[in-house]
Amino acid sequence: MPGPFYYRIVKYLRRISTAILCALPLVLQAADTKKIVLIAGKPSHGPLQHEHNAGSLLFQRCLASVPNVEVIVYQNGWPTVANPFEGADSIVFFVTGGKAHEAIKENRLSELRALMEKGVGFGAIHYGVEVPKENGGAEFLDWMGGYFETHWSVNPHWDAEFKLIPEHPITRGVKPFTINDEWYFHMRFQPGMKGVTPILSARAPASTMKRGDGAHSGNPAVRESVAAGAPQHVAWAYERPNGGRGFGFTGAHNHLNWGNPNFRKVVLNALLWISKAEVPQGGVDCDVTDEDLMLNLDPKKGQRPRVRSRSDLRKQQQQQFISPTLGK
Ligand SMILES: [Zn+2]
Numbered sequence: 001m002p003g004p005f006y007y008r009i010v011k012y013l014r015r016i017s018t019a020i021l022c023a024l025p026l027v028l029q030a031a032d033t034k035k036i037v038l039i040a041g042k043p044s045h046g047p048l049q050h051e052h053n054a055g056s057l058l059f060q061r062c063l064a065s066v067p068n069v070e071v072i073v074y075q076n077g078w079p080t081v082a083n084p085f086e087g088a089d090s091i092v093f094f095v096t097g098g099k100a101h102e103a104i105k106e107n108r109l110s111e112l113r114a115l116m117e118k119g120v121g122f123g124a125i126h127y128g129v130e131v132p133k134e135n136g137g138a139e140f141l142d143w144m145g146g147y148f149e150t151h152w153s154v155n156p157h158w159d160a161e162f163k164l165i166p167e168h169p170i171t172r173g174v175k176p177f178t179i180n181d182e183w184y185f186h187m188r189f190q191p192g193m194k195g196v197t198p199i200l201s202a203r204a205p206a207s208t209m210k211r212g213d214g215a216h217s218g219n220p221a222v223r224e225s226v227a228a229g230a231p232q233h234v235a236w237a238y239e240r241p242n243g244g245r246g247f248g249f250t251g252a253h254n255h256l257n258w259g260n261p262n263f264r265k266v267v268l269n270a271l272l273w274i275s276k277a278e279v280p281q282g283g284v285d286c287d288v289t290d291e292d293l294m295l296n297l298d299p300k301k302g303q304r305p306r307v308r309s310r311s312d313l314r315k316q317q318q319q320q321f322i323s324p325t326l327g328k
Pocket of ligand 1: 050126127182252253
């Protein structure tokens with residue numbers, strides 16, 4: 001007959017196993033959490049333009065309610081902390097691009113390449129989609145299926161009418177919409193669009209071609225494409241042969257555009273998709289007020305727009321337009 005000591009042991013073991021079983025879901029959940037790393041570039045342009053920090057912090061707030069997703073924002077350029085990409089499921093650049101792109105300095109392309117080979121997702125927003133052809137072009141093509149190639153792609157401001165929204169996890173809950181932005185188009189995509197799925201496409205009006213030829217303004221190939229009425233893809237998804245995912249979004253010159261629920265939803269859904277997190281059935285819902293849009297703006301020469309009506313802000317934004325290619 002077992003003694004009291006035996007019963008004490010049994011009771012103790014039961015308590016331990018209960019504790020383990022209770023903790024198990026938490027452990028599994030932690031292991032399944034997707035980590036999205038956003039690199040928000042240094043300030044540039046006028047108020048309410050290229051608001052990398054404010055935009056990235058807005059995405060972070062909007063995704064806070066999505067279960068099992070963690071969003072890290074590194075503000076003002078490349079992270080200075082140790083092991084910034086540890087455990088990252090995706091890395092997204094909302095930064096100044098071209099020769100100043102954060103991804104191409106020092107040996108960062110090699111650092112990123114090692115992560116991409118492991119299947120980490122890759123995304124870029126607005127100017128972040130542009131890198132020099134000879135420095136980063138091949139990598140961006142491999143990692144996100146397309147990029148802004150100078151003398152091939154263009155950067156006019158225009159009203160893009162997205163009349164047909166394709167079916168894709170990134171477009172969940174997105175309705176047709178029209179919005180003015182500096183929508184870059186005629187990206188350099190993978191040959192034959194292999195692995196690339198257009199997400200937002202619109203016909204570019206003839207007015208987009210009124211500038212002369214140049215690195216960002218026009219070239220014979222894009223003129224032919226616009227004249228033919230070809231749909232121009234300004235946001236796209238990419239699946240790499242190794243299973244890694246990419247996403248490019250060329251709008252977001254205008255910070256106030258984050259106030260448009262469809263515009264915002266495309267990017268929020270995409271951040272989840274490239275991280276292999278489940279996109280909710282109706283897409284990511286997030287309420288954004290005019291006041292929210294004025295949070296975290298970069299200090300820009302002491303200019304700070306006051307909160308008024310959204311239409312007043314839009315007028316102010318147009319008046320303060322500064323060419324994105326200025327000073328390059
Ligand atoms: Zn811009």
